[in-house]
Amino acid sequence: MVQLDSPPAHPTSTSAYASTVISIVRGLGWTLIWMGVYLLGFVAYQLWFTNILTERDQAELEASLESRFAAVEVDQVPLDDVYDPFSGLTFGTDGSDPVNNTGNEAAFLLVEPSASAGDAFAQIRIPKIEVDVTMVEGVERGALKKGPGHMSDTPLPGQPGNAVISGHRTTYGAPFHNLDVLTAGDVIEVDSAIGTHTYVVREAPERCRNDEGLCIVPQTGLWVTDPLEGAWLTLTTCHPKFSSRQRLIVFAELVDGPNAAILGAT
Amino acid sequence: MIWLFERLPGNRPIRIAIMTILILVVLTGVIWSYELLGDLLDSGGTVSG
Numbered sequence: 109m110v111q112l113d114s115p116p117a118h119p120t121s122t123s124a125y126a127s128t129v130i131s132i133v134r135g136l137g138w139t140l141i142w143m144g145v146y147l148l149g150f151v152a153y154q155l156w157f158t159n160i161l162t163e164r165d166q167a168e169l170e171a172s173l174e175s176r177f178a179a180v181e182v183d184q185v186p187l188d189d190v191y192d193p194f195s196g197l198t199f200g201t202d203g204s205d206p207v208n209n210t211g212n213e214a215a216f217l218l219v220e221p222s223a224s225a226g227d228a229f230a231q232i233r234i235p236k237i238e239v240d241v242t243m244v245e246g247v248e249r250g251a252l253k254k255g256p257g258h259m260s261d262t263p264l265p266g267q268p269g270n271a272v273i274s275g276h277r278t279t280y281g282a283p284f285h286n287l288d289v290l291t292a293g294d295v296i297e298v299d300s301a302i303g304t305h306t307y308v309v310r311e312a313p314e315r316c317r318n319d320e321g322l323c324i325v326p327q328t329g330l331w332v333t334d335p336l337e338g339a340w341l342t343l344t345t346c347h348p349k350f351s352s353r354q355r356l357i358v359f360a361e362l363v364d365g366p367n368a369a370i371l372g373a374t
Numbered sequence: 375m376i377w378l379f380e381r382l383p384g385n386r387p388i389r390i391a392i393m394t395i396l397i398l399v400v401l402t403g404v405i406w407s408y409e410l411l412g413d414l415l416d417s418g419g420t421v422s423g
Contacts, residue, residue, distance in 0.1 A: 146404065149404065150411060150412075153412075154408065154412050247418065249418065252418035252420070257418075257420075259420070274418055274419040274420040274421075275419055276419065277419060278415055278416045279412060280416075280418075284419060327417075328422065328423060330421050330422065330423050333421060344419045344420065345419035346417060346418070346419045350415050351414070351415065351416075352413060352414060352415065355419060356419075
């Protein structure tokens with residue numbers, strides 16, 4: 109006859125099994141909680157804290173930009189000595205007096221020395237997307253945390269050729285967050301030591317234009333940094349937002365400024 | 375954290391010192407991982423070969 113109130117056949121192993129299951133569930137629960145905390149921290153860090161860091165850096169950069177404008181020596185260089193955007197020349201001065209070797213009327217280009225990596229060198233304003241930030245020299249990780257950076261092996265803004273500027277899209281102040289809103293005809297202004305250069309956004313080239321009229325290239329699309337005839341400003345940022353899979357490129361042409369007339373700006 | 379603190383060796387000041395170092399190491403690791411993961415969100419927009 110079976111006793112109804114008899115104990116289980118293996119009481120110890122059953123309770124040990126239950127205890128193990130409870131431990132696993134509890135461990136899993138805590139793991140998920142900490143992963144959630146980690147992810148929340150990540151979002152807060154990227155979308156909030158990095159902006160604070162950049163805001164602080166921008167305040168310092170603004171001050172150092174004023175110092176640069178006051179201290180830097182602007183030179184005049186014969187246009188023929190530097191105007192060869194396809195030669196790979198770096199545009200600058202050797203400190204010598206300008207010499208007019210054109211045989212014609214003086215055709216001098218105003219040039220400024222490059223800033224050190226990570227230092228402020230110019231201010232960029234894009235009224236349509238309410239951008240007004242200080243740019244730094246270089247596109248290294250540390251430099252871009254402070255603001256948009258100038259690719260060092262391209263000419264400075266206001267100089268002949270293709271000046272390339274890169275900037276964050278969603279973090280570190282996100283200066284180029286709304287770059288996709290720019291269309292042909294929009295104005296970009298750059299204040300440098302030699303004056304204010306005004307650029308106008310041009311249509312995206314066919315080779316990179318998508319259905320929305322945006323120039324989208326892979327991260328390896330180095331051709332966008334190639335020298336161009338005339339004076340151009342090329343802005344690059346990540347695309348789509350919250351992904352660094354591709355690059356959004358905006359090309360703008362110099363139309364006004366200290367060197368615009370001499371470069372035949374239209 | 376309390377669970378860990380109670381299991382650390384040494385007296386109270388030593389435990390506090392160890393906990394402080396552990397927290398700093400963990401935070402450094404977390405922020406470092408945030409930086410690496412952040413590159414997937416936004417690497418600065420540069421083009422390179």
